[in-house]
Amino acid sequence: MKKQLFLGDEAIAQAAIDAGLSGVYSYPGTPSTEITEYIQNSPTAQKRGIYSKWCSNEKTAVETALGMSYAGKRTLSCMKHVGLNVAADAFMNVAMSGINGGMIIVTADDPSMHSSQNEQDNRTYGNFAMLPIFEPSNQQEAYDMIYEGYDWSEKWGYPILFRITTRMAHSRAGVQTREPKVQNPIRLEKDAPMKYILLPVIARQRFKALLKKQKEFLQASETSKYNQLFGLSDSLDNENMNAAHKKCRLGIVACGIAFNYLRENYPDGFENPVLKISQYPLPRKQLFQLTEACDEILVLEDGYPVVEEQLKGYLGIGLKIHGRLDGTLPRDGELTPDSVRKALGMEVASYYQTPAVVESRPPALCAGCGHRDVYEALNEVLREYEGAKVFSDIGCYTLGALPPFRAIDSCIDMGASITMAKGAAEAGIFPSVAVIGDSTFTHSGMTGLLDCVNANANVLIIISDNETTGMTGGQESAATGRIHSICKGIGVSPEHLLEIVPLKKNYEEMKKIIRKEIEYQGVSVIVPCRECIQTHARKAKAKNKNN
């Protein structure tokens, strides 16, 4: 079969389809979004009846995936790194229960924060949950490791955490696909029906089971073809080593795509022993071989110094380990072929420099976007109040932080606008305003609104409704057309639950409403509602084409 050009995300999606997937459960988030979108648009996936609708958030996604796995079918759940924080409760406990049908959870980490608020490394979560982690080094491995991963997951009875980073997610390469497998039928477990009931008495047994399983996970890592030792012969096991064999100054551990940057710098073959790691827990046997043969170890890994810390230990006495902790590599930001080159002691040279005349060009809200109108009206009203604070959230409207608006004072995590506004109001801030989008509201804002209603907090909440999940490219929003009724159901007083169309011609009315609701001592919700101009234009284009 001819190779196909796939983004890392697309390779994962195609592999899951080919491995007999029955459902993908995700919430959009850069750089993970394209995995689920690929499955949504795949004719094969449609033919196979693979469920692929977006979920309200990452927690509902992982839980729903577990439900499908419970029934014996293969399932996938994809999210950006911070999404796993939202799903962490489900994630930690699915490690306790274990699974039935194969289950893979993809975390797309974003070192360098191309499109995120932090660069947390979710291999930490994998270690925390004591689950196997797969971290492919290239698009072909991403395909192969997903394709084979489902068999492993079912054999072990545990989910796999599949870790990629932005560079893998959004880079294309030729990928060879494999024979599609048949989907699992409903197939319930006969002998372990209690494992999903995590009452303490059962949970204690399940934890012992998870601890016992670690040996199997480790064996799989040590025999994995994705963990490879270069430059040391395989027969060299540690019993046969002695001081006389210590001949290499430096051994290199390269995790995931860091391996590519290493190879880039040694086009004619490595000069040092190298251990490539793409499957965790860390392969002890190979690490022993490497450390026995080398005086010092350099660890190359994208994200946090997770492996480096494990090898070094807290006190750092013992092995001499270089990496992000001792300054051999920068502590933050994604790796590049150049940072790796420098760490290897080779020269990095640019002939030209970026001239000083080049100005930065930050992203901005689109011309004609409804969020613009919301911020313009809001800014004008808030100029009348000294001490007004605007707590915002994750989405396109976060760009309201930049000129010309400079309209917001915070952006922390999904849903934090409403709850921070409540806390600030209770501390005495007035006016305390929250600005949140419709998709972020249904993801994590609704419970915060309930807190506000229960406390009768003196807040104005603006749900800037563009009827889509805009920042990630215009995916379906969970409650389009139902934001008003959700707020009403949560208990917002109907007199203080107002809708408006954010357009220039409505400015005076918008300002009047905003002013009035600021003055109201209690919970007000204003829903400026106008479709995202990007999705609007796309729909108009599709309609023209069909006519």
Place this chain on the structure above:
Amino acid sequence: MKTDIILAGVGGQGILSIAAVIGKAALEADLYMKQSEVHGMSQRGGDVQSHLRISDQPVASDLIPLGSADIIISLEPMETLRHLHYLKKDGWVVTNSKPYENISNYPEMEKLLEEYNRLPNKVILNTEQIAKDLGTPRSGNVVLLGSASPYIGIDFAKLESGIRQIFERKGQEIVEMNLNALRAGKKCAVEH
């Protein structure tokens, strides 16, 4: 052969379409390739870039090392310069000369041209105008690809085939329009 290409522009200008055409052409020529691109937040009118690497040997890194790009293809004259630290000494720069001014402090064109004067190998063309003159104002990115075609190490016929594959589903008319744009771009670059 091995060509490392930096594609640059402003979100929405169409650098990913250029990348897609080169990608198809590279696959057809049985070459290895990796192409790293930008999605998400930076697409909203911010600067965007893509690293495209094609070679007859497997490609290791998704990113091009500093100082080693063979060519910068850019849809915007200031964005070209943003990536100069990637260009190798005798590398080529092929750029659209028409500024995309969505920031208030956009530099004066003369200042930009001064920087271009220091570069040994360059093609500076108003590809937007060429596209307009062809009667297909939205094909500026394909004109630019045509202008870069002598320097990327892939047969022109393979690029034409790439155009056919990428635009096939939009109909024969669109395919012809883009082939025209590609050829016009090449002609202008050669005569440049």
